[in-house]
Amino acid sequence: MPLNKSKGNMYPWVTHTHAHLGGECLHKCSYCYVDNPRFGRPEKFRGPLQLMWEELLTRYGTGRTIFVDHCNDLFAEDVPREWIMNVLNHCAQWLENTYVYQTKNPGRYVEFLRWMLPTCMLGCTIETNRDILNTISCAPRPVGRFAAMQQLNTSRILFVTIEPIMDFDVDVLAEWIRKIGPEFVNIGADSKGHNLPEPPAEKIFALIDLLDKAGIEIRAKHNLERILGKEEL
Numbered sequence: 584m585p586l587n588k589s590k591g592n593m594y595p596w597v598t599h600t601h602a603h604l605g606g607e608c609l610h611k612c613s614y615c616y617v618d619n620p621r622f623g624r625p626e627k628f629r630g631p632l633q634l635m636w637e638e639l640l641t642r643y644g645t646g647r648t649i650f651v652d653h654c655n656d657l658f659a660e661d662v663p664r665e666w667i668m669n670v671l672n673h674c675a676q677w678l679e680n681t682y683v684y685q686t687k688n689p690g691r692y693v694e695f696l697r698w699m700l701p702t703c704m705l706g707c708t709i710e711t712n713r714d715i716l717n718t719i720s721c722a723p724r725p726v727g728r729f730a731a732m733q734q735l736n737t738s739r740i741l742f743v744t745i746e747p748i749m750d751f752d753v754d755v756l757a758e759w760i761r762k763i764g765p766e767f768v769n770i771g772a773d774s775k776g777h778n779l780p781e782p783p784a785e786k787i788f789a790l791i792d793l794l795d796k797a798g799i800e801i802r803a804k805h806n807l808e809r810i811l812g813k814e815e816l
Contacts, residue, residue, distance in 0.1 A: 586641065586649065592616075592774055592806055597650045597683060601641060603670045604655040606632040609662070610687055610722040614747055614777040617654045628654050634666040643677035650683045656722075658686040664694075671698045685744060687722035690731035696739075704740045707732050707763075711749040712756040715780055729759045746771030746804065750782045757793040768794060771804035784811050 586599040593600065605627050608615060618624050632655070643649060651657065651674065657667060674682045678700065685706035686692070692705055699705075709725050709732075710716060716725060732741065743765045745756075760768060770787070773779050787810060791801050803811075 586643065586647070589650065592771075592804065593653070594650065594683075594769065594802075594804075596648060596802075598648045600650045600653045601638070601643075602627075602652055602654050603635060603638045603673070604632060604652050604657065604662070604666070605635045606630050606655075608632070608655045609659040610656055610720055612720040612722060614719065614773060614775070614779060616775070618775075632662065634663075634669065639669055639673045641673075643674070643680055645677065645679035648681040648683060649674075650685070653685075656686050656688065657684060658688050658691040658695075660688055660691065660723075667695060668698065671695060674703075675700060687720075687728060688731075689728055689735065690723070692731070692735060692737075696737055699739065701739065704742060705735070705737070706742045706744055708744045708746065709756075709759070710745060710747060711751040712759060713749070713751060715749060719779075729763065732763045732765075733759075741765045742767050742769065744769040744771070747773035747777070747779055748782060748787065748807075748810075750780045751786065751790070753786055753789045753793070757790055757797075760794055760799060761797050765799065767800035767802050769802045769804060770807060772806045772810050774806045781810060787811060 586601050589597045589600055607628060609632060617628050657670060682703040685708060687708050689707045707728050709728050712725055714724060743760055743763060746769060748770060794801055
């Protein structure tokens with residue numbers, strides 16, 4: 584299958600996306616963006632997790648920024664090591680691209696660093712510093728994600744995504760981000776009405792101010808306008 588051009592509410596700095604994994608993500612987050620409120624989950628991403636072997640034949644070309652397995656978490660704890668290696672080896676065939684990986688289980692990055700291209704970008708989703716996620720997601724606790732990213736010893740570009748942003752403690756989350764030391768932070772809101780415990784605008788502005796003072800680039804997504812107001816972005 585061909586690459587998909589990035590569109591919609593995806594990161595504007597990503598040019599293409601590609602999925603090797605089919606079936607449902609093992610983290611089963613209630614707010615998963617793959618679930619369409621009107622049409623449900625696409626057939627391709629229903630049922631048990633699987634590696635779609637034919638996708639390993641996709642030609643990536645050159646000069647692209649590709650978000651790999653954007654509809655699943657490639658580094659979730661129960662994804663077989665063999666599958667991850669197949670995906671990384673596929674990417675390694677096309678050296679002149681930037682590959683974007685994002686996970687809620689960053690502790691597993693370490694196991695595969697030696698097979699990742701030097702130009703790849705390693706991201707982690709941290710929606711809040713609080714444990715409220717335990718009631719709506721099977722992903723590792725936020726504090727564990729922070730600890731793993733903080734200890735990640737690599738020259739590769741790191742980034743953090745706070746989306747969908749949920750109520751948080753400003754000083755704690757800001758300190759987590761500063762200790763991780765990402766090149767940039769994406770901040771976005773729930774786009775599909777999952778009735779999540781969201782923070783007030785004042786907290787988000789305070790977080791942005793602290794991160795800006797720490798020299799960390801903020802990349803606010805358009806869906807944040809619902810909370811902050813269009814004129815404030």
